[in-house]
Every structure is written in structure tokens, then in C-alpha cells.
Amino acid sequence: MLFDIVTIFPDLLASPLQDGILRRALAAGQIDVHLHNIRDYAGDKHKMTDDRPFGGGEGMVMKPEPLASCLDDIQRDTPGHVVLLSPRGKTYDQQQAERLAGYSRLILVCGRYEGVDERFTKLYVDEEISIGDYILTGGELAAMVLIDSITRLLPGVLGCSESAANDTFSHGLLKHPQYTRPRIFEDCEVPAELLTGNHAEISAYRLMQSVRLTIERRPELLAGVTFTDKERKLLARAGLLDDVLRLQNT
Ligand SMILES: C[S@@+](CC[C@H](N)C(=O)[O-])C[C@H]1O[C@@H](n2cnc3c(N)ncnc32)[C@H](O)[C@@H]1O
Secondary structure, three states: OEEEEEEOOHHHHOHHHOOHHHHHHHHOOOOEEEEEEHHHHOOOOOOOOEEOOOOOOOOOEEOHHHHHHHHHHHOOOOOOEEEEEEEEEEEOOHHHHHHHOOOOEEEEEEOOOOOEOHHHHHHHOOEEEEOOOOOOOOOHHHHHHHHHHHHOOOOOOOOHHHOOOOOOOOOOOOOOOOOOOOOEEOOEEOOHHHHOOOHHHHHHHHHHHHHHHHHHHOHHHHHHOOOOHHHHHHHHHOOOHHHHHHHHOO
């Protein structure tokens, strides 16, 4: 998958690509990331990419022409799906990550200042995405959030031991608590259920822990979860079925 990042600060994005799973995915050719500096497409000698807003008001607005030239250049041979990172966009979540992972080329446009000229958005952008209800200084970190979360969903990027299938949100539930060595840490013991060696018992215990956590922290997620008959029996035995059914119907 090819990610193009359109930014006035390409250097900001180098470091997150140099370690961990992203570095490995780049080295293996599973992803490629091209950084494009909008300033290279500014027509004037001062390389201006922003200007004062028509109608007055605070701050500066990103000019449409350098952005448009950059996009035209990038897409000359192969078009891509153009995403503008923007607090006005649809809020990003795991389902959006899974959907975007289906594109072969994503072009991520990073705003700065007060944002970008609306005409550029209308003419060049396929969708606007927000990573949450807060304001960042620019779209670069938001673009990295998309790249990171999408890359780990691509086939072969995660090894079996790192599978995304059991992540929080994959089944609509929060992930169960996890433990590793030592067995006792500052007088706290690992739950006995995890030490039985009985895989069915361990899975059932983990599912109940996931459901408990989801009820406690993100009850609204339960509306989207379907439980099998076997799981419903486990929920009933753990005294959680009534709560789950009530929350699924609210
Ligand atoms: C300071 S913000 C502009 C905020 C704008 N004045 C507003 O009130 O909506 C500059 C840029 O950061 C990026 N940005 C800020 N918050 C974001 C968020 N929550 N999600 C995605 N991008 C964001 C966008 O690209 C935006 O154009």
C-alpha cells in the first residue's frame, strides 16, 4: 500500500517510520510512504503556502494552488483516495481503519494554521477525517495515526503472535486484561484461571473479563456485538447476561 503525505513539515514524519512494525513493513515492501513538501509547489519566490482569510478573522489559511499542484503531480499516473485530516471530518475508528486498508493508495493531506481553502477541499478531497474532538496544530500526527493503524491491518504485516484479530474493537469488545511473568508482582497474583492450562476455560474467562470491562467503560459498544448461544450461556453463568441484554436494548 502506498501512502502519500502532503505537508509543509515532512521532517516531522520521518521518525515514526524508523522503528518497530512500520519500519519492518517499509523494509518488506508491504507499505511505501512518500513525503511531499507543499512548499515545493508554491509559485512565488518566498514559497508562500498560506495567506490571510477573506472576510477577515484570525490566523492564516492554506492557499489552494500549491496544494492543487502537488495533488496533480502526485496523481499524474496513478490516482489515489484523497483524505484531508480535519477536525470537521468523520471521526476515525477501527471500522474506518479497516475500510481505508482496502485502498492501494491513500493521499493524506495535512492542514496547518486555520485550515485549507474550501475550494481545494471541494475539488480535490474525497473525504475529511478527524482523529477526535480536539484540535491539533497540524494534520501530520493525525496522518501518522492513520498510517500506523492501517498498516497493522495489512496482510502479513503482523506476525501470528501479534495478530490484530483479537484486538480491542475487533469483535466490538474491549480487550481482556493481560499478564506476564512474574506470577506475583508486589503481592498481586496472576488470576488463577489463566494458570489452569485449560484453553476453553481460559477463553471463557477472558471473554467474561472483556464483557465486564466493556460494560464498565464503553457500554455503548455492546449494541454492536453478537454473542453465540454458547457465549450467552457463559454470560448467564457469570451473571452478566441481563446487563448485556439491557445495554444492547438501550
Ligand atoms: C489548528 S488546526 C485548524 C483548526 C480549525 N481552525 C478549526 O477550528 O477547525 C490545523 C490543522 O490541523 C489538523 N487537525 C487539527 N485537529 C485535527 C483532528 N482532530 N483530526 C485531524 N486533523 C486535525 C487539520 O489538518 C487542520 O487543518
